[in-house]
Amino acid sequence: MMDPGRFSGKVALVTGAGTGIGAAVSRRLVAEGAAVVLCGRREAPLRELAAELGDRAAVVAGDAAESADARAAVAEAVDRFGGLDVVVANAGGHRPGTALETGDDDWHYTLRINLDTAFVTVREALPRLMERRGSVVVVSSIAGLFAGPGVAGYVTTKHALIGLTRSLARDYGRHGVRVNAVCPGWVRTPMADEEMDALGEMHGIDREAAYALATKDVPLRRAAESDEIAAVVTFLASGDASAMTGSVVVADCGATCVDLPTLAFEPPHPEVAP
Template sequence: MVAFAGAGVAGKVVVVTGGGTGIGAAVTERFRAEGAQVVIVGRRRAPLEAVAAETGAVPMIADAADASAARSVVADVLERFGRLDVLVANAGGHGFAPVGETDDIGWETALRANLTTAFTMARECLPALMEAKGQIVVISSLAGLFAGPSVAGYTVGKHALIGLTKTLARDYGRSGVRVNAVCPGWVQTPMADNEMDEFAEHAGLASREDAYATVTGDVPLGRPAQPAEIASIVRFLGSAESSYMTGAVLVADGGAHIVDVPTIAFDHAGM
């Protein structure tokens, strides 16, 4: 019989990349609210310090894709807390163009932001995570399962994160490290807000809210997620409550992935 005493996250030491905004900030808030120690990593000082002031997390200014910086983060975490239990690989962005309009720098930037950040931080955290029998939670995207228009670098990077999740889970499960991925759909974050503003302008919509309503109009739940909803899933995967899960890909998209695209026209026709 499995005992779930201590299945919460109180006392765990958690590193969150891209912790200054959106999903990363919400994950930080959730873990801190339940008594975890959280280190938030990112390149921009202002948003990290704002989240730190609000939650009591420890900000560390670093590029998660840089091996030397990632090693320094892990060393600082171990010096400060003596352990590392959970890595939330959340950093991402870039790559919003089709292949024919993506130059070499744009391609490298997209893969660095969406894939190399997770790979590098995972590699540098693995020794501490093996010692703690810890968890890695990789934040991919619905773009890791399907292709949207004109987002080549982002789509490829997010697809690759699922491969990274599976190979980490396969190779390090025997060492006690569990690795799972989350694929959110539209989430109401600052990055998505910017996309909605641009979409509203191009589509002649009156507001950001109209844009969100339009892009989620064929989603069964009919709305975007709030960052806290994704944070709840991350918290579950970063706790012993998910103790027999590894290599899993959890989709949190309001049901978008179950929709048969060719039948949407029937809904629009009122059939």
């Protein structure tokens, strides 16, 4: 349930804020009283979102993996809104490929967009977060817990984000900073839509049928919505999760509770509409 005052007086920085989970998190933070600095490489969607959110949203277009750009985003939070309480390290992406299919450029790109963006942004924000006993939420993936096919770089970097989360939690908890990670499964975002279109092309089906195929063995039989992941992220960022740090929270519609070797034993049953 939305709490309009939960982040009253708080300031957040969200990377990868222009679309998908980042945009949904930013909307929810503002709806619950926060001011938000929207950070991303593509300025147009950031500006569009800021216009929607009003005077409690600021835009810093840049690369979260660049120290100067991350510092500029932190400075905007402090100069415009008076401080920094929350960082949501959400920026990410991938280039598909097994190890043999992944060249040096693709490997370095995936490291940079998933791992460096989180590390650099949080590193630059930590002095301000320590001042206000703030919190960090790192957006990883169930690919940080298990391996999907043909995405060696993505799986590796999403696993690394969990290590980063735990390291930060251990080192900075004594300074009052909490750091937790969220591991979504399939979420309806522009990036997932592209992957579903590719899956659909493989099987001769449309996007909705591809989502159904990709989630047919997921207990809830569906992908999550961005707003559902935003609810988990904002909970972890809030005082409601004050005893949680170093936690890895899975939000995957049940995907990772399935014991894959037992799927062959599942009896036929009629599908129930979600």
